[in-house]
Amino acid sequence: xxxxxxxxxxxxxAQLFALSDEExxxxxxxxxxxxSKPGTPCRVSMADAEVGETVILLNYEHQPKDxxxxxxxxxxxxxxxxxxxxxxxxxxxVLRSRVIxxxxxxxxxxxxxxxxxxxxGLADALTSAFENATVAYAHLHNAKPGCxxxxxxRA
Numbered sequence: 001x002x003x004x005x006x007x008x009x010x011x012x013x014a015q016l017f018a019l020s021d022e023e024x025x026x027x028x029x030x031x032x033x034x035x036s037k038p039g040t041p042c043r044v045s046m047a048d049a050e051v052g053e054t055v056i057l058l059n060y061e062h063q064p065k066d067x068x069x070x071x072x073x074x075x076x077x078x079x080x081x082x083x084x085x086x087x088x089x090x091x092x093x094v095l096r097s098r099v100i101x102x103x104x105x106x107x108x109x110x111x112x113x114x115x116x117x118x119x120x121g122l123a124d125a126l127t128s129a130f131e132n133a134t135v136a137y138a139h140l141h142n143a144k145p146g147c148x149x150x151x152x153x154r155a
Contacts, residue, residue, distance in 0.1 A: 003126040004155040005091065005140075007084040008043045008060075013077040016056045029058035032076075038097065041142070043075045043150070046084035046092040054079045062139060062148045067109035073141070073148040088155040089127075095119045095150065099143040104129050107136040116143050130154045 016029060024030055032055050034040045040049040049055050056079075061072040086092060096119040104113040112134060117125055122140070129135050140149040 002088050002155040003130050003138075004088050004153050005046075005086050005095070006151050006153065007046045007086065008075070008077070010044045010081055010083045013044065013056065013058075016058065016077070017054070017079050024056065024058075027058065029056055031055070032057055038094075040076050041094045041098075041147070041149070042078040042081050043148070044077050044083050045081040046086065046094050046150070048094055049076065049078045060148060062151065063109070065109040069105070069109060069111055073146070075148055089123065091119070091122045091126075095122055095140065098149075100149065101141040101143045101146070102126075102129070103139045103141070104132075104135045105137050105139070106134050126152055 021031060034049045034051055034053045034055060037051050038048040040055055042049055055076045057074060057076055059072050060075040063069055063071040098119045100117055100119045100122055102115045102117060102125055103111055106112050129138060138152040142149050
């Protein structure tokens with residue numbers, strides 16, 4: 001069974017870069033200049049930001065459904081990033097190179113399984129997970145330091 005990893009739409013975040021630092025702070029967000037690579041994974045481009053690039057660090061509600069698992073967490077977004085268009089079954093380097101927390105959810109938005117694995121094993125784990133008909137979707141988080149990484153659907 002194939003899967004589709006989803007990047008976030010650039011247009012959802014573009015307006016943040018026009019805000020002042022004070023306006024960002026009011027939204028519990030902040031502007032940062034990247035000082036090392038890897039370490040600042042953009043959720044729009046699905047790539048690590050380059051040294052010297054400007055990013056916004058913000059809280060993002062990645063699990064908005066009414067369930068005990070409703071959740072938000074920090075993400076980075078690069079200035080001017082184009083939305084990654086990932087192929088079915090593609091796992092980008094930004095995920096393959098990290099330790100990933102895999103969380104599987106059913107149609108009622110209840111977590112039914114979870115695992116922690118090296119990102120280079122993610123394609124096999126997702127393929128296997130979606131062979132289970134009760135798995136509706138998955139969420140990926142970086143296990144270290146734990147930021148939300150991506151949502152995944154059956155393809």
